[in-house]
Amino acid sequence: MRNSPPDWQLEGFLDRLDAWIERESPNDDLCLLVTAWIMTRYGDPYQGVRRESGFPNLWFGAVPDTEDGSGNIVVCAYWIEESNRVVRCDSFATLGLPL
Numbered sequence: 206m207r208n209s210p211p212d213w214q215l216e217g218f219l220d221r222l223d224a225w226i227e228r229e230s231p232n233d234d235l236c237l238l239v240t241a242w243i244m245t246r247y248g249d250p251y252q253g254v255r256r257e258s259g260f261p262n263l264w265f266g267a268v269p270d271t272e273d274g275s276g277n278i279v280v281c282a283y284w285i286e287e288s289n290r291v292v293r294c295d296s297f298a299t300l301g302l303p304l
Contacts, residue, residue: 213250217294218243218283225297231279235271239279239297242268250285250292262286263295267304276302 222243226236245252254266262284271279282295 212290213247214289214291215243215246215294216291218246218292221281221294221297225279225299229299231299235273235279238271239268239281242281246283246292250283254281257282272302273299278302278304280304 222236222239225231225239231239250264253269254264257263257265263282264285265282266280268279268281277299279297280300281297284293284295285291286293
């Protein structure tokens with residue numbers, strides 16, 4: 206099995222993740238779910254998110270399996286620069302449903 210480089214370069218995700226953790230103090234399991242989801246952006250940053258109208262290249266979506274049972278879910282917004290295959294994180298937040 207060969208090791209190939211990731212399809213996309215991720216920027217700012219860990220900094221934004223740390224800021225979200227500091228701001229909202231999620232439990233460890235939730236942090237692990239969000240961190241695992243970040244890794245999926247390497248292969249396909251379009252999966253499970255939608256383009257935000259009025260903002261070129263801004264994408265937004267819920268992180269799967271992060272609903273807390275009280276109607277809240279973790280979301281992420283990020284910019285996709287197709288020309289250089291960079292995905293730049295804008296923010297993480299916990300929002301109430303429906304989105």
